[in-house]
Amino acid sequence: MKKIYDKEFKIQTIQMIKNEGKTVTQVARELGISGNTLYRWMAEFQQDGKQAFPGSGQLKPEDQASRDLQKRIRDLEEENEILKKAMHYFAKDRR
Numbered sequence: 001m002k003k004i005y006d007k008e009f010k011i012q013t014i015q016m017i018k019n020e021g022k023t024v025t026q027v028a029r030e031l032g033i034s035g036n037t038l039y040r041w042m043a044e045f046q047q048d049g050k051q052a053f054p055g056s057g058q059l060k061p062e063d064q065a066s067r068d069l070q071k072r073i074r075d076l077e078e079e080n081e082i083l084k085k086a087m088h089y090f091a092k093d094r095r
Contacts, residue, residue: 005033007053010041017042 005013016027017038024042028035045052048060 010053011045013038014042014045 013027013031013033016022017024022030024035024038027033028038041053
C-alpha cells in the first residue's frame with residue numbers, strides 16, 4: 001500500500017535537509033522514505049515554493065485557472081451550438 005504524506009510533512013522534511021545540513025540519504029533512511037521521493041519533493045518545492053504539494057484533488061492556482069478557462073470555452077461552444085439550432089428552427093418557420 002502506498003503511503004501518503006501531507007504537505008506539511010513534505011515541507012518539514014525538505015527543511016530538515018536544507019536547514020540541518022543532513023543528506024537526502026540520511027533523512028530518507030531516518031524516515032523510511034525513498035531517496036528518489038525526497039529528491040522529487042525537493043525539485044517540486046524548488047519549482048513551486050509554497051504552492052507545491054497542492055494535495056489530492058487540488059490544483060495549483062495556474063492549473064485551476066486553465067481548467068476554469070477550458071470549462072468556460074466548452075460552455076460557450078455549447079451555447080453557440082444551441083443558438084445555431086434555434087436560429088435554423090426559427091428560420092424554417094418564417095418560410
